[in-house]
Amino acid sequence: MGREHPSRRQVLLQGLGALSAMVALGRRAHAAPNLPIPPSPPRLLSDPVIRLASLGESELVGGVPFAKRWFGDTFEGNAIPFHGCENCDDFPPPSESVDVAIVGGGLSGLATAYQLRDRNTVLFELRPRMGGNAMGEAYGDQSWSLASAYFMQAKRGGPLATLYDELGLPAQWRQDSGGFSFEYDGVVGSDLLGPDPSPADKRALAAYREAVLRFAGRDYPEIPFEGRANAIITELDGRSFRGDLELRCGTLPPRLAYLLQAYCYSSLGVGFDELSAAAGWNFVAAEEFGRNVLPTGNAGLAQALWNQARARVRMRAGCTVAEVRLVDGGSHVFWRMSDATRRTTFARHVVMANSKHIARHVLPWLGAVDEPKLEAMHRVPTVAYIVANVVLSRPLARDFYDLYLGGGRAFPMDDNAFEQHRVITDAVNAGFATSPSAGAITLYWPLPWHTARFSIVNEEDWRTYAELAAPQILAKLGHFGLAPRDVTQVRLSRWGHAMPFAGPGTISSGLPQELRRPIGDRLWFANQDNWLLPAVETCLTEAMWVSAAVQSALG
Incomplete structure (x- = not known):
């Protein structure tokens, strides 16, 4: 590819703080150009951060009141998604044409959507809400993240600091530096x-x-x-x-x-x-x-990206992408709405911003046309x-x-x-x-x-x-x-x-380069598991790198 990629060091603040103080102490078909935009799916409460009217029922377990359900991942019918046949149904011909389809609405997908908001872009997310593991909740004046907690201070004037300034985050965060x-x-x-x-x-x-x-x-x-x-x-x-x-x-x-x-x-x-x-x-x-801490943890970052992108990007939460298939001039994205209605979108470029354990199921033809890529996906623990x-x-x-x-x-x-x-x-x-x-x-x-x-x-x-x-x-x-x-x-x-985690011998083995390698300069991969590092900075820098490449390809 030959495009310069910022390292984590380049995007983080160059200074010392907390720890030094601590230790001192497929098939081809014809494209469907210029198709009309169909009606949007039913609107869901899909913001990364949602405000709760109440906490709901509790059940006393061991003397502690617990909400009587799980949050986070949803497993309908007590089944793990994509462990059955998601693309066995017939899908109709394409009903819309877009420049970019992004699959996965976590931080990587939202950051990619933000970077490509001036293009004809659509973002699909399997869950009812955007944000991935950077979702959050607010109740009264309390708020919390459902998982991802903080991100590191960035070098002033660097790409991440610029992004944070654009999103207005410095006015919201409190810095923990020791x-x-x-x-x-x-x-x-x-x-x-x-x-x-x-x-x-x-x-x-x-x-x-x-x-x-x-x-x-x-x-x-x-x-x-x-x-x-x-x-x-x-x-x-x-x-x-x-x-x-x-x-x-x-x-x-x-x-x-x-x-x-x-x-x-x-x-x-x-x-x-x-x-x-x-x-x-x-x-x-x-x-x-040093660490930047937002009021809802990293859900605050996801919400800021969502706020800036949603007016220009079609956000489709609760929509399952069953398959992405290469076709002439782009790809067909086969997807189901939350009410199970089946649709097909033609996209000139597709960004797989979901994790590799899902991406390999969404690309069922991959082993036949790019076995090294599929084998690399199976190596992501x-x-x-x-x-x-x-x-x-x-x-x-x-x-x-x-x-x-x-x-x-x-x-x-x-x-x-x-x-x-x-x-x-x-x-x-x-x-x-x-x-x-x-x-x-x-x-x-x-x-x-x-x-x-x-x-x-x-x-x-x-x-x-x-x-x-x-x-x-x-x-x-x-x-x-x-x-x-x-x-x-x-x-x-x-x-x-x-x-995702990197065991000994993984990072220098060439595996990350294989994971992030695009297919045909039209099917791209932007996720923290490209580098097997569960870091906000990895999500954002991969999204920036892929977005720049897509922008260049679109002209």
Whole structure:
């Protein structure tokens, strides 16, 4: 392609902050040009952030009131989408012609729609609402994200800072640039060594501090990147994050190992022994640049993109794209409305902004015409996730943003241990940016074992996880100066394929380049899983790169 792609380093602020402070302490057919625009599908309440008139019914589970349903992913009929035949029905001839059809209305899709809002563009989203895992809710003056929490400060004048300014985000966010806490042995603190540390532990912490400063500075592992991985990324990618930490630091002090494992599970979905060191340092070092926190977490970013694009882009939430098929001059997009009415759209360009585990089903012909692309899609691992929003009847007494949890002295160190001991890893103050009259705490709960997503498909599975969550929530309330009576409701959101992750040897293998490679310069791929990094910056930079390429191709 030869187009310059901004790296994460180029779009993030070049400076030091939080962590240095922490450690110092198919078939072809004819195109259908110039077809009329058909009537829009029935309008749904499809905004990324919705305002609730009420919280709905609660059920007391283990002494804690839970909403009597799942939020987040929807599995109609207790079935995972695209695990059956979505394109077996006959679809009619095209009834409309567009410049661009975007499949997937998460952050990548919304950002692509925003960039291409001056073209004849349509955006399809499977769920009833746009936003993907950057959806949110508001109730009274409280608000919270259903998953995605924050993004990093960007370099002034860079492409992301410019985007944030266009969207008016600086007037809304509060920046978290320092301070941290974690729960260890039931006590909240920030001491990474504990009482009477050994000389070896002191040396290991000093070595860790040195590594953080190095990778936040001159040797930051820039991902995404153009061309082949450089020597730093190649070296790091050859080891697990845990292996690299131990190579540089020796045996990690117990509290540092505990905190890093909690961070990896919370931020990347897997433990540091399963994670490429290139991905691990890309995330940990980026924390140095400081965090932007919006009132509804990253749902605020999704809502801002939606607000700016919806007047010019046809937004079709609750519409299932069953297949995208290459045809002369473009592609046919076969889709079903929320009422099951079948339609076909001709698009000169299609951007697959959905995750690869869905994209490969939407392109059922791919193996016959581009086997390397299909094989690459099958190599993208993902893990499931639950997010629990604890809605409170009074404000939080403690002004904090992030608190890593676990409770004991040992954090689960592999997926088998996590399956047996399903701990909530992280608590975020959902009201950090707004100081509402009543607070909310967002709890992050990764499910890293490979069969975990099947434990959250059934509509009644929320009770199983409510029973597991209730004692953990009751045990943590004291850390925030709260009592059980202060909990109004807990709302559980499920995410079946929430987090792509890069294992050792993945990033430098050429897999990302294969994942993002377009097909015929008319079928494009823009998603965070292009690089197997679950980061807002990856979503946005991939959307910008693809949008520029599509703009150039359209002329």
